[in-house]
Amino acid sequence: MSSPVGLHLGLPAMQEIYQAGLGDGRGEPGLLATHVWELLGGGRQSRRYRLATVSLEVQSRQTDAGVTVLAPSGRLDVTGAPTLKEAVTEAVKTGQPRLVIDLEGVSFVDSTGLGSVIAALKMVRSSKGDLRLAAPNQQVRVVLELTTLDRVFPYFATVEDALADF
Amino acid sequence: MTVCSRTSPRSRTRSLTSDPDPDAQPFEFHATLTRLDDGLDTLHHSVDLLRQRSGRPADDRNVILFETALAEIGSNVLIYTGKHGSGGSPVEYDLRLEADTATASFTDRGPPIHNQLTRAMPAPTSEAGRGIAIARKVLDELGYKRDGEVNHWRLVKRL
Numbered sequence: 001m002s003s004p005v006g007l008h009l010g011l012p013a014m015q016e017i018y019q020a021g022l023g024d025g026r027g028e029p030g031l032l033a034t035h036v037w038e039l040l041g042g043g044r045q046s047r048r049y050r051l052a053t054v055s056l057e058v059q060s061r062q063t064d065a066g067v068t069v070l071a072p073s074g075r076l077d078v079t080g081a082p083t084l085k086e087a088v089t090e091a092v093k094t095g096q097p098r099l100v101i102d103l104e105g106v107s108f109v110d111s112t113g114l115g116s117v118i119a120a121l122k123m124v125r126s127s128k129g130d131l132r133l134a135a136p137n138q139q140v141r142v143v144l145e146l147t148t149l150d151r152v153f154p155y156f157a158t159v160e161d162a163l164a165d166f
Numbered sequence: 167m168t169v170c171s172r173t174s175p176r177s178r179t180r181s182l183t184s185d186p187d188p189d190a191q192p193f194e195f196h197a198t199l200t201r202l203d204d205g206l207d208t209l210h211h212s213v214d215l216l217r218q219r220s221g222r223p224a225d226d227r228n229v230i231l232f233e234t235a236l237a238e239i240g241s242n243v244l245i246y247t248g249k250h251g252s253g254g255s256p257v258e259y260d261l262r263l264e265a266d267t268a269t270a271s272f273t274d275r276g277p278p279i280h281n282q283l284t285r286a287m288p289a290p291t292s293e294a295g296r297g298i299a300i301a302r303k304v305l306d307e308l309g310y311k312r313d314g315e316v317n318h319w320r321l322v323k324r325l
Contacts, residue, residue, distance in 0.1 A: 055203065075210075078241045079203050108210065110237050111296035118293050138225045143234060146300055152290045 056080025058087040067098045067163055073105035076113030084113070088120040097129035100162045103155075104135035109143050117153065132162035192264035193219045199257040202244045209233075209240045212261045220263060220325065232268050232323040235301035235308075236261075239272065239319055242297055247276035263325070272319040278312045 055075040062068055068091040072084050084101075091097050101117065103109075117133070124131045133155040136144065144150040156162035195212045199205035213233040216222075222229050243257055258273040287299040301321065302308050309320035 055206070075206070077206060077237065078245070079206065108233075108237070110234070110241065111294070111300055112241070114296065115293035118291065122291075122293075138227075139230045139234065142227065142230055143300070146234075146303060147287065147290075147296055149290055 056083045058083055060087055060091065063163060065163070065166070067100060067166060068094070069100045069102055069159060069163075071102040071105055075108045075110075076103075076106045076116070077108060077110040078112040081112045081116035084116045085119060088116075088123055092123050092127050092129070095127070097124045097127055098166050099124050099129065099131045100134055100159055101131065102134050102159045102162075103137070103140055104159075106137065106140060109140045111147075114143065114147060114149060118149070121153070130166070132156060132165055134159045134162040192262055195261040197259045199240075199244060199259055202241065202248065205244045205257065205259075206237060206241060209236055209259070212259075216261065216263050216268065220266075222325070226325070228323065228325045229268075231304040232270075232321075232325065235304050235321055235323070236270055238297035238301045239270075239308075239321060242279070243272045243274050243276060243317070243319065246279065247274045267322060267324050270319075270321040272317070274317050274319075275315055276317055278317065279310070280312065283308075283310055 055077055056079070057073050059071040059073070060068060061071075070084070070087050070091065072080070072087075074080055076084060088099065091099055099120070101120065106113075121131050133153050135158055136155050141150070141155070144153060144155070156165065193216055195215060197205075197208045197212065199208060210233065213229065213236065217224065217226070217229055220229075240259070247255060247257055255275040258271075260271045262269045282298055283302075285295060285298055287303070288295040298308075305321055305323050307320065307322035309318075309322075311318040
Protein backbone atom coordinates (compact mmCIF):
# COMPACT_ATOMS: atom_id res chain seq x y z
CA MET A 1 0.00 0.00 0.00
CA SER A 2 1.35 3.44 -0.85
CA SER A 3 1.90 5.86 2.00
CA PRO A 4 1.30 9.46 1.00
CA VAL A 5 2.82 12.13 3.16
CA GLY A 6 0.25 14.19 5.04
CA LEU A 7 0.42 17.41 6.98
CA HIS A 8 0.93 17.20 10.71
CA LEU A 9 -1.39 19.28 12.87
CA GLY A 10 0.43 18.55 16.10
CA LEU A 11 -2.31 16.40 17.60
CA PRO A 12 -0.93 13.75 19.95
CA ALA A 13 -3.14 11.02 18.55
CA MET A 14 -2.60 7.73 16.80
CA GLN A 15 -4.80 8.99 14.02
CA GLU A 16 -5.34 12.52 12.90
CA ILE A 17 -8.51 13.46 11.13
CA TYR A 18 -8.65 15.82 8.19
CA GLN A 19 -11.92 16.93 6.69
CA ALA A 20 -12.63 18.12 3.20
CA GLY A 21 -15.81 19.14 1.47
CA LEU A 22 -15.91 17.45 -1.91
CA GLY A 23 -18.67 19.64 -3.34
CA ASP A 24 -16.17 21.63 -5.40
CA GLY A 25 -16.17 19.56 -8.54
CA ARG A 26 -13.83 16.90 -7.21
CA GLY A 27 -16.63 14.71 -5.92
CA GLU A 28 -20.38 14.38 -5.70
CA PRO A 29 -22.23 17.62 -4.94
CA GLY A 30 -22.99 17.93 -1.27
CA LEU A 31 -20.87 14.98 -0.27
CA LEU A 32 -18.61 15.46 2.70
CA ALA A 33 -15.86 13.06 3.49
CA THR A 34 -13.47 12.70 6.38
CA HIS A 35 -9.96 11.61 5.62
CA VAL A 36 -8.37 9.72 8.47
CA TRP A 37 -4.60 9.65 8.27
CA GLU A 38 -2.84 7.02 10.27
CA LEU A 39 0.56 7.89 11.65
CA LEU A 40 3.11 5.46 10.30
CA GLY A 41 6.24 6.91 11.81
CA GLY A 42 8.76 9.72 11.56
CA GLY A 43 10.00 12.52 13.78
CA ARG A 44 8.50 15.69 15.14
CA GLN A 45 8.97 17.73 11.96
CA SER A 46 8.19 15.11 9.40
CA ARG A 47 5.72 12.36 9.89
CA ARG A 48 4.34 9.79 7.51
CA TYR A 49 0.69 8.93 7.26
CA ARG A 50 -1.53 6.75 5.17
CA LEU A 51 -5.14 7.25 4.30
CA ALA A 52 -7.32 4.95 6.37
CA THR A 53 -10.86 3.75 5.84
CA VAL A 54 -13.64 6.12 6.87
CA SER A 55 -16.89 4.95 8.38
CA LEU A 56 -19.30 7.73 7.38
CA GLU A 57 -20.33 9.88 4.44
CA VAL A 58 -22.89 12.67 4.59
CA GLN A 59 -25.17 13.78 1.77
CA SER A 60 -26.71 17.23 2.07
CA ARG A 61 -29.77 18.65 0.32
CA GLN A 62 -32.05 21.63 0.70
CA THR A 63 -35.84 21.37 0.52
CA ASP A 64 -38.00 23.98 -1.22
CA ALA A 65 -39.03 25.18 2.23
CA GLY A 66 -35.39 25.91 3.07
CA VAL A 67 -34.80 22.98 5.42
CA THR A 68 -31.43 21.28 5.17
CA VAL A 69 -31.56 17.49 5.19
CA LEU A 70 -28.31 15.78 6.13
CA ALA A 71 -28.18 12.07 5.38
CA PRO A 72 -25.20 10.35 6.99
CA SER A 73 -24.45 6.89 5.71
CA GLY A 74 -22.36 4.34 7.59
CA ARG A 75 -21.31 4.16 11.23
CA LEU A 76 -21.82 7.32 13.25
CA ASP A 77 -19.05 6.47 15.68
CA VAL A 78 -15.76 7.84 16.93
CA THR A 79 -14.32 7.80 13.39
CA GLY A 80 -17.46 9.05 11.63
CA ALA A 81 -18.67 11.74 14.05
CA PRO A 82 -16.28 14.50 12.83
CA THR A 83 -17.81 14.22 9.34
CA LEU A 84 -21.30 14.91 10.68
CA LYS A 85 -20.00 17.81 12.76
CA GLU A 86 -18.42 19.31 9.67
CA ALA A 87 -21.65 18.94 7.69
CA VAL A 88 -23.66 20.60 10.47
CA THR A 89 -21.15 23.44 10.70
CA GLU A 90 -21.55 24.05 6.97
CA ALA A 91 -25.36 23.98 7.26
CA VAL A 92 -25.37 26.45 10.15
CA LYS A 93 -23.37 28.95 8.08
CA THR A 94 -26.43 29.53 5.90
CA GLY A 95 -28.15 31.61 8.57
CA GLN A 96 -31.07 30.45 10.65
CA PRO A 97 -30.79 26.72 10.14
CA ARG A 98 -33.62 24.27 10.18
CA LEU A 99 -32.06 20.87 10.01
CA VAL A 100 -33.20 17.28 9.63
CA ILE A 101 -30.68 14.51 10.20
CA ASP A 102 -31.92 11.52 8.22
CA LEU A 103 -30.55 8.52 10.11
CA GLU A 104 -31.88 5.85 7.76
CA GLY A 105 -28.39 5.13 6.43
CA VAL A 106 -26.75 5.01 9.86
CA SER A 107 -26.05 1.40 10.74
CA PHE A 108 -24.63 2.02 14.20
CA VAL A 109 -24.15 4.88 16.64
CA ASP A 110 -21.80 5.10 19.61
CA SER A 111 -21.44 7.67 22.39
CA THR A 112 -19.16 9.88 20.28
CA GLY A 113 -21.69 9.80 17.46
CA LEU A 114 -24.38 10.79 19.94
CA GLY A 115 -22.12 13.59 21.12
CA SER A 116 -21.93 14.91 17.56
CA VAL A 117 -25.74 15.00 17.38
CA ILE A 118 -25.90 16.88 20.70
CA ALA A 119 -23.26 19.29 19.40
CA ALA A 120 -25.38 19.75 16.27
CA LEU A 121 -28.44 20.57 18.36
CA LYS A 122 -26.49 23.16 20.35
CA MET A 123 -25.08 24.67 17.17
CA VAL A 124 -28.44 25.09 15.42
CA ARG A 125 -30.17 26.39 18.54
CA SER A 126 -27.44 28.95 19.13
CA SER A 127 -28.24 30.18 15.61
CA LYS A 128 -31.97 30.35 16.47
CA GLY A 129 -32.62 27.27 14.39
CA ASP A 130 -33.83 23.80 15.23
CA LEU A 131 -33.09 20.17 14.50
CA ARG A 132 -35.12 17.00 14.00
CA LEU A 133 -33.98 13.39 13.80
CA ALA A 134 -35.62 10.98 11.37
CA ALA A 135 -35.67 7.26 10.62
CA PRO A 136 -33.30 5.84 13.25
CA ASN A 137 -32.80 2.07 13.12
CA GLN A 138 -33.32 -0.09 16.19
CA GLN A 139 -29.74 0.19 17.47
CA VAL A 140 -29.92 3.97 17.33
CA ARG A 141 -33.30 3.99 19.08
CA VAL A 142 -31.98 1.65 21.78
CA VAL A 143 -28.99 3.92 22.44
CA LEU A 144 -31.20 7.02 22.55
CA GLU A 145 -33.38 5.26 25.14
CA LEU A 146 -30.41 4.01 27.21
CA THR A 147 -29.00 7.49 27.50
CA THR A 148 -32.45 9.11 27.92
CA LEU A 149 -31.60 11.28 24.94
CA ASP A 150 -34.91 10.24 23.38
CA ARG A 151 -36.37 12.91 25.69
CA VAL A 152 -34.07 15.52 24.19
CA PHE A 153 -34.45 14.26 20.62
CA PRO A 154 -37.96 13.16 19.82
CA TYR A 155 -37.42 11.31 16.57
CA PHE A 156 -39.66 10.80 13.57
CA ALA A 157 -40.29 7.65 11.58
CA THR A 158 -39.61 9.36 8.23
CA VAL A 159 -37.92 12.47 6.88
CA GLU A 160 -41.31 13.65 5.60
CA ASP A 161 -42.73 13.45 9.15
CA ALA A 162 -39.76 15.40 10.49
CA LEU A 163 -40.09 18.06 7.79
CA ALA A 164 -43.81 18.40 8.52
CA ASP A 165 -43.01 19.16 12.17
CA PHE A 166 -41.22 22.42 11.34
CA MET B 167 -2.91 -4.05 10.33
CA THR B 168 -5.57 -6.10 12.02
CA VAL B 169 -5.00 -9.82 12.28
CA CYS B 170 -8.05 -11.88 12.98
CA SER B 171 -8.96 -15.49 13.23
CA ARG B 172 -11.73 -17.58 14.61
CA THR B 173 -9.95 -20.04 16.81
CA SER B 174 -12.57 -22.77 17.12
CA PRO B 175 -11.71 -25.45 14.53
CA ARG B 176 -15.39 -25.99 13.93
CA SER B 177 -16.08 -22.32 13.42
CA ARG B 178 -13.46 -22.30 10.69
CA THR B 179 -14.88 -25.22 8.80
CA ARG B 180 -18.64 -24.93 9.19
CA SER B 181 -20.62 -22.67 6.94
CA LEU B 182 -22.40 -20.02 8.97
CA THR B 183 -26.13 -20.54 8.64
CA SER B 184 -29.11 -18.74 10.12
CA ASP B 185 -30.20 -21.80 12.16
CA PRO B 186 -28.55 -22.29 15.52
CA ASP B 187 -26.97 -25.69 15.91
CA PRO B 188 -27.60 -27.13 19.39
CA ASP B 189 -24.54 -29.35 19.02
CA ALA B 190 -22.29 -26.53 17.87
CA GLN B 191 -18.96 -25.95 19.56
CA PRO B 192 -18.65 -22.65 21.41
CA PHE B 193 -18.13 -19.81 18.96
CA GLU B 194 -14.70 -18.24 19.34
CA PHE B 195 -13.07 -15.34 17.58
CA HIS B 196 -9.64 -13.82 18.07
CA ALA B 197 -8.08 -10.70 16.57
CA THR B 198 -5.04 -8.54 17.13
CA LEU B 199 -6.07 -4.91 16.70
CA THR B 200 -3.67 -2.08 15.94
CA ARG B 201 -5.72 0.62 14.21
CA LEU B 202 -8.88 2.35 15.34
CA ASP B 203 -10.81 2.13 12.06
CA ASP B 204 -9.83 -1.44 11.19
CA GLY B 205 -10.20 -2.44 14.81
CA LEU B 206 -13.78 -1.19 14.98
CA ASP B 207 -14.56 -2.91 11.67
CA THR B 208 -13.25 -6.14 13.17
CA LEU B 209 -15.33 -5.79 16.35
CA HIS B 210 -18.54 -5.28 14.36
CA HIS B 211 -17.60 -8.12 12.02
CA SER B 212 -17.10 -10.48 14.95
CA VAL B 213 -20.58 -9.66 16.27
CA ASP B 214 -22.04 -10.26 12.80
CA LEU B 215 -20.43 -13.71 12.89
CA LEU B 216 -21.82 -14.31 16.37
CA ARG B 217 -25.30 -13.36 15.12
CA GLN B 218 -25.03 -15.75 12.21
CA ARG B 219 -23.67 -18.54 14.35
CA SER B 220 -26.41 -18.18 16.97
CA GLY B 221 -29.16 -17.62 14.41
CA ARG B 222 -30.18 -14.30 15.93
CA PRO B 223 -31.75 -11.63 13.74
CA ALA B 224 -30.13 -8.26 13.12
CA ASP B 225 -32.63 -6.56 15.45
CA ASP B 226 -32.05 -8.87 18.43
CA ARG B 227 -32.02 -6.42 21.33
CA ASN B 228 -29.54 -8.26 23.54
CA VAL B 229 -27.01 -8.61 20.72
CA ILE B 230 -27.49 -4.92 19.89
CA LEU B 231 -26.78 -4.03 23.52
CA PHE B 232 -23.70 -6.26 23.61
CA GLU B 233 -22.37 -4.81 20.34
CA THR B 234 -22.95 -1.28 21.63
CA ALA B 235 -20.97 -1.96 24.82
CA LEU B 236 -18.25 -3.76 22.87
CA ALA B 237 -17.76 -0.79 20.52
CA GLU B 238 -17.64 1.65 23.44
CA ILE B 239 -14.97 -0.25 25.36
CA GLY B 240 -13.13 -1.26 22.18
CA SER B 241 -12.83 2.29 20.88
CA ASN B 242 -11.65 3.52 24.29
CA VAL B 243 -9.00 0.82 24.42
CA LEU B 244 -7.81 1.47 20.86
CA ILE B 245 -7.68 5.25 21.28
CA TYR B 246 -5.88 5.23 24.62
CA THR B 247 -3.47 2.49 23.62
CA GLY B 248 -2.67 4.44 20.45
CA LYS B 249 -2.13 7.66 22.33
CA HIS B 250 -0.16 6.31 25.23
CA GLY B 251 0.89 2.75 24.45
CA SER B 252 4.50 1.91 23.74
CA GLY B 253 4.92 2.23 19.97
CA GLY B 254 1.23 1.72 19.20
CA SER B 255 1.25 -1.68 20.83
CA PRO B 256 -1.44 -4.08 19.64
CA VAL B 257 -4.64 -4.92 21.45
CA GLU B 258 -5.60 -8.57 21.81
CA TYR B 259 -9.33 -9.16 21.38
CA ASP B 260 -11.28 -12.34 22.02
CA LEU B 261 -14.98 -13.09 21.67
CA ARG B 262 -16.68 -16.26 22.79
CA LEU B 263 -20.30 -17.41 22.76
CA GLU B 264 -21.13 -20.35 24.97
CA ALA B 265 -24.55 -21.39 26.26
CA ASP B 266 -26.12 -18.08 25.21
CA THR B 267 -23.50 -16.04 27.07
CA ALA B 268 -21.25 -13.74 25.08
CA THR B 269 -17.88 -12.94 26.62
CA ALA B 270 -15.41 -10.50 25.11
CA SER B 271 -11.97 -9.58 26.38
CA PHE B 272 -9.37 -6.96 25.53
CA THR B 273 -5.75 -6.96 26.64
CA ASP B 274 -3.79 -3.77 26.05
CA ARG B 275 -0.81 -1.73 27.21
CA GLY B 276 -2.57 1.61 27.46
CA PRO B 277 -2.66 3.77 30.59
CA PRO B 278 -4.67 2.65 33.63
CA ILE B 279 -8.24 3.88 33.62
CA HIS B 280 -9.48 3.08 37.16
CA ASN B 281 -10.75 6.61 37.65
CA GLN B 282 -13.15 6.36 34.70
CA LEU B 283 -14.84 3.08 35.59
CA THR B 284 -17.48 4.43 37.92
CA ARG B 285 -18.32 7.50 35.87
CA ALA B 286 -22.08 8.12 35.91
CA MET B 287 -24.16 8.82 32.83
CA PRO B 288 -23.63 12.53 32.16
CA ALA B 289 -26.37 15.12 31.71
CA PRO B 290 -28.29 14.95 28.44
CA THR B 291 -26.60 18.10 27.18
CA SER B 292 -23.10 16.71 27.67
CA GLU B 293 -21.30 15.83 24.44
CA ALA B 294 -18.95 13.23 25.94
CA GLY B 295 -18.38 10.79 28.78
CA ARG B 296 -21.12 8.21 28.12
CA GLY B 297 -19.10 5.28 26.80
CA ILE B 298 -18.25 3.37 29.96
CA ALA B 299 -21.58 4.31 31.58
CA ILE B 300 -23.42 2.76 28.62
CA ALA B 301 -21.31 -0.39 28.80
CA ARG B 302 -21.86 -0.76 32.53
CA LYS B 303 -25.60 -0.30 32.10
CA VAL B 304 -26.13 -2.94 29.42
CA LEU B 305 -23.66 -5.68 30.36
CA ASP B 306 -24.12 -8.36 33.00
CA GLU B 307 -20.46 -7.96 33.88
CA LEU B 308 -17.85 -5.35 33.04
CA GLY B 309 -14.54 -6.43 34.48
CA TYR B 310 -11.30 -4.47 34.50
CA LYS B 311 -7.93 -5.38 35.98
CA ARG B 312 -4.57 -3.59 35.84
CA ASP B 313 -1.76 -6.10 35.92
CA GLY B 314 1.62 -4.34 35.85
CA GLU B 315 1.60 -2.37 32.61
CA VAL B 316 -1.30 -4.31 31.12
CA ASN B 317 -5.05 -3.68 31.16
CA HIS B 318 -7.44 -6.63 31.05
CA TRP B 319 -11.08 -6.04 30.16
CA ARG B 320 -13.88 -8.58 30.35
CA LEU B 321 -17.37 -7.95 28.98
CA VAL B 322 -20.12 -10.49 29.64
CA LYS B 323 -23.75 -10.53 28.53
CA ARG B 324 -26.35 -13.28 28.55
CA LEU B 325 -28.07 -13.11 25.18
